Amino acid sequence: MTQHQPGTGPAVPPDAAPAAATGPALAVHGLGLRIGGAQILHDVTLEVAPGEMVGVIGPNGAGKTTLFNLVSGVLRPTSGSVHLAGRDVTGDPVARRARAGLGRTFQTSSVFPRLDVLENVRLAAQTHLGHGLSVLRFPSRGDAATRRAVEHLTEVGLEHRLHVAAGDLSHGDKRKLEIAVLLATDPAVILLDEPMAGVSSADVPGLSEVIRRLHRSGRTVLMVEHHMDVVLGLVDRVAVMHHGELLACDTPEKVMSDPTVQSAYLGDVA
Numbered sequence: 001m002t003q004h005q006p007g008t009g010p011a012v013p014p015d016a017a018p019a020a021a022t023g024p025a026l027a028v029h030g031l032g033l034r035i036g037g038a039q040i041l042h043d044v045t046l047e048v049a050p051g052e053m054v055g056v057i058g059p060n061g062a063g064k065t066t067l068f069n070l071v072s073g074v075l076r077p078t079s080g081s082v083h084l085a086g087r088d089v090t091g092d093p094v095a096r097r098a099r100a101g102l103g104r105t106f107q108t109s110s111v112f113p114r115l116d117v118l119e120n121v122r123l124a125a126q127t128h129l130g131h132g133l134s135v136l137r138f139p140s141r142g143d144a145a146t147r148r149a150v151e152h153l154t155e156v157g158l159e160h161r162l163h164v165a166a167g168d169l170s171h172g173d174k175r176k177l178e179i180a181v182l183l184a185t186d187p188a189v190i191l192l193d194e195p196m197a198g199v200s201s202a203d204v205p206g207l208s209e210v211i212r213r214l215h216r217s218g219r220t221v222l223m224v225e226h227h228m229d230v231v232l233g234l235v236d237r238v239a240v241m242h243h244g245e246l247l248a249c250d251t252p253e254k255v256m257s258d259p260t261v262q263s264a265y266l267g268d269v270a
């Protein structure tokens with residue numbers, strides 16, 4: 001098994017924190033968000049170890065997206081902190097967190113539909129390597145960005161679709177492409193925001209396998225996903241949100257046998 005070493009790519013971001021050998025890759029402590037009179041998120045504490053995959057589940061409105069937005073920097077918490085590899089990034093905007101190694105996919109597709117599959121990933125690789133964001137560069141197969149793009153497209157199983165327009169891919173393949181785009185930026189921690197959203201049931205097993213491979217390659221992943229069977233079959237631990245709080249975080253087996261969690265899903269918890 002290849003162990004991914006975050007930040008060892010050719011272009012190490014100048015403000016990237018050195019990986020803490022023993023500490024969590026991602027830690028949120030006492031995280032809260034209050035908007036007006038409403039406490040949207042309340043005192044969430046969660047740590048994700050390097051190489052660990054944690055799923056975040058919960059009923060609609062539980063606070064999963066809010067947690068992701070606070071971790072990625074889209075929202076600023078009104079209490080608590082976010083640390084990446086031991087570095088406090090609570091006050092950092094999205095771009096700075098991204099440079100520090102936090103990569104995120106979104107619920108809605110974020111690829112360039114008219115560019116082909118290879119170009120989409122090559123652009124991300126080119127930018128990460130410091131070569132700028134231009135489709136007008138004339139890549140050759142030996143080009144570092146192109147090689148990197150092909151490598152990541154192979155990792156997600158799209159190596160046979162390099163010259164298909166991204167807009168012509170199925171939802172499942174678009175999600176794989178988004179993951180390849182993310183990998184091209186060499187993220188230390190990957191946030192997957194509902195990767196199965198809009199994906200046909202026929203595409204779910206293939207996409208699940210891609211996510212499983214991400215995990216097996218040693219990457220650190222935090223994933224929000226509504227498909228419980230998908231989450232429970234993939235992750236090391238599952239965090240259950242309810243009414244803006246973290247109800248439980250443990251192995252899938254322990255969490256699913258927890259009476260509080262069962263009540264939350266049956267709607268019994270106040």
Ligand SMILES: Nc1ncnc2c1ncn2[C@@H]1O[C@H](COP(=O)(O)OP(=O)(O)OP(=O)(O)O)[C@@H](O)[C@H]1O
Nearest residue numbers: 035038040058059060061062063064065066067241
């Ligand atoms: N900007 C905001 N202002 C007021 N309320 C908000 C705001 N953002 C989110 N909320 C509320 O906070 C709660 C949590 O929302 P959030 O979108 O995080 O839940 P979720 O678990 O991701 O739900 P879903 O599974 O439906 O996507 C919801 O009740 C939502 O209406």
